[in-house]
Every structure is written in C-alpha cells, then in structure tokens.
Amino acid sequence: MEGKRDNEFITTYRALIKREGADKLLDYLMTKSDFFTAPASSKFHNDFEGGLLDHSLNVYHRLVKLLEGEYGETWREKYSPESVAIVGLLHDVCKVNYYTVDYRNVKSKDTGAWEKVPYYKVEDTLPYGHGEKSVYIIGGFMRLSREEAMAINWHMGGFDDRARGGSFTVSAAFQEYPLAVLTHTADFLATYLDEKKEEDAE
Ligand SMILES: [Fe+2]
Numbered sequence: 001m002e003g004k005r006d007n008e009f010i011t012t013y014r015a016l017i018k019r020e021g022a023d024k025l026l027d028y029l030m031t032k033s034d035f036f037t038a039p040a041s042s043k044f045h046n047d048f049e050g051g052l053l054d055h056s057l058n059v060y061h062r063l064v065k066l067l068e069g070e071y072g073e074t075w076r077e078k079y080s081p082e083s084v085a086i087v088g089l090l091h092d093v094c095k096v097n098y099y100t101v102d103y104r105n106v107k108s109k110d111t112g113a114w115e116k117v118p119y120y121k122v123e124d125t126l127p128y129g130h131g132e133k134s135v136y137i138i139g140g141f142m143r144l145s146r147e148e149a150m151a152i153n154w155h156m157g158g159f160d161d162r163a164r165g166g167s168f169t170v171s172a173a174f175q176e177y178p179l180a181v182l183t184h185t186a187d188f189l190a191t192y193l194d195e196k197k198e199e200d201a202e
C-alpha cells in the first residue's frame, strides 16, 4: 500500500481547521516532527514509512462515514466539520517522534546469507501515555472543546492502558460523549479493515 498522502492531509487540515494555533500545530508536524514519515505501529497495522499519516486519514474518513450513517447528512448540525477533522486527523499525534529504525540480522531466503534488515522500534521521547498524550500535544498549540478532548483521549476504548488496568472511566466517557464512541469505532475499523496487513489478507 502506498503510504504517502501528504497533500490530502495538508489540504484537508487547512480547509477545515481554522482555530487559533492550528497553523502553528501544522508547522510543528511538518518541520519538527516525523508525522509525515512515521509508521502507525512497530509491527501491527501500517508499519511502514508514512503509515501514521495514512492511518490518520483513514480514521478521519471512517469517522465521517460513521457520522453520516448515524445522523445522516445533518451530522454537521451536531458536530462541526472542524471538530471532526481535528479528532480524526490528530488523534494519534502521540506517535510522532516515537519510533526509530534499528536493524536485526535475518537469514536471506534466497541466498541463505545473513543480512541486516531494518525494523521500527519504540523510543518514546515524551512518555505521557497515548490518547492523553495527543490531547497534551495539541493543547500546546490550540484549545480543544470538551468533546474533542474526550474523543481523542479515549480513542483506544477498552484497549487503552488505563482501561486495561481496571479503570471504568472510559465507559463513563462513552456514556456521555457519542463522538468518543464513534472515534474509537473509526480507529478500530481503519486499523482492522482498511489497514489489514497484506500477508493476513492472502
Ligand atoms: Fe491510537
């Protein structure tokens, strides 16, 4: 799968996200982070260069589809397209400056010789968590509404480390904020349907 969708991201971002500080955040992503080249994971979904960018767009498109399915064309009366773009495109900015490339020795299937093969490993330069870290990074540039913050913070749903540690706070958030439920669902659909690994699909 081709992982480079820079223009689509930048065009969508600039067209929909006009909030004070939005330009500074985009500048940070473009010039001070690896957002446009980072993978979305080390070995699960979209573990290739540009995978994070690709995943962010996939989640945004899935979220719009879910909103249309749930509320019809009038979803824009309920949620602003700006909110939906912020939540979809930026939910995983916690993954910038997070992966580095390392090498492992692998025996070549063709020649039997050992060769160095690159792989992504986690090197978290800002260990703050996951959804909460995205909220923290975005908050350094622009204000989020309560519902946007909830949706980004809890986008991992039951897979979030806090939930896996026994916290029920995510359920309370989902009861109260439908956008958080839809964002988690969009993340799940993008990860397991849009980004299904090719070897699994065969
Ligand atoms: Fe995530």
Ligand SMILES: [Fe+2]
Binding pocket: 055, 059, 091, 092, 187
């Ligand atoms: Fe995600």
